[in-house]
Amino acid sequence: MKRARFTEEQIIGVLREHEAGAKAADLARKHGISEGTLYNWKAKFGGMDVSEAKRLRQLEDENAKLKKLLAEQMLDAAALRELLSKKW
Numbered sequence: 001m002k003r004a005r006f007t008e009e010q011i012i013g014v015l016r017e018h019e020a021g022a023k024a025a026d027l028a029r030k031h032g033i034s035e036g037t038l039y040n041w042k043a044k045f046g047g048m049d050v051s052e053a054k055r056l057r058q059l060e061d062e063n064a065k066l067k068k069l070l071a072e073q074m075l076d077a078a079a080l081r082e083l084l085s086k087k088w
Helices: 008-019 024-031 035-045 049-083
Strands: none
Touching: 008 024, 008 035, 008 049, 024 035, 035 049
16 A cells, blocks of 8 residues: 555645645645645545544544455355355
8 A cells, every 4th residue: 555645734734725825736836746636635634633634544544454354254254155065
């Protein structure tokens, strides 16, 4: 998985600058991101506090781990069903 270059604090800071009236193109150039990234951040983190953004990231990580566990369990169950369905 790709490691994020920006922390939650930095992202919220950039969004606050945008809310203060800075133009998206100027902010994108200043911080080395694309305008699309800025708008994606705004959609995901808009109106959040830093603590809320950190909690969101923790929940997303936990959700990814749980999905991986579920997929592994389903794969194991399918393999066992297939093994038991064969006639000896």
